Amino acid sequence: xxxxxxxxxxxxxxxxxxxxxxxxxxxxxxxxxxxxxxxxxxxxxxxxxxxxxxxxxxxxxxxxxxxxxxxxxxxxxxxxxxxxxxxxxxxxxxxxxxxxxxxxxxxxxxxxxx
Numbered sequence: 001x002x003x004x005x006x007x008x009x010x011x012x013x014x015x016x017x018x019x020x021x022x023x024x025x026x027x028x029x030x031x032x033x034x035x036x037x038x039x040x041x042x043x044x045x046x047x048x049x050x051x052x053x054x055x056x057x058x059x060x061x062x063x064x065x066x067x068x069x070x071x072x073x074x075x076x077x078x079x080x081x082x083x084x085x086x087x088x089x090x091x092x093x094x095x096x097x098x099x100x101x102x103x104x105x106x107x108x109x110x111x112x113x114x
Contacts, residue, residue: 004030009071014060026053
């Protein structure tokens with residue numbers, strides 16, 4: 001997964017667990033694409049402090065994912081839902097009713113993953 005997308009997903013799932021100060025700096029770096037120097041000037045801290053805080057936030061978010069696996073579960077469910085949609089479209093296009101059973105099984109997998 002591309003690093004920017006991964007950071008965004010981790011933040012979406014676990015960002016509220018960071019402190020307000022960590023969130024503000026992490027958002028500026030990751031979402032607002034500000035440089036550590038720009039953030040440092042804006043926040044009144046050193047550039048090295050910004051760099052260290054961003055790395056610490058990355059580590060914190062990755063640790064939460066390693067323990068809770070919410071992003072991995074989300075991605076798996078999203079992939080299964082896409083597969084159900086693909087199968088349903090194929091079923092409608094071909095009239096192949098055997099695909100209905102496969103759709104039902106995928107649906108059960110999705111329900112079980114929730």
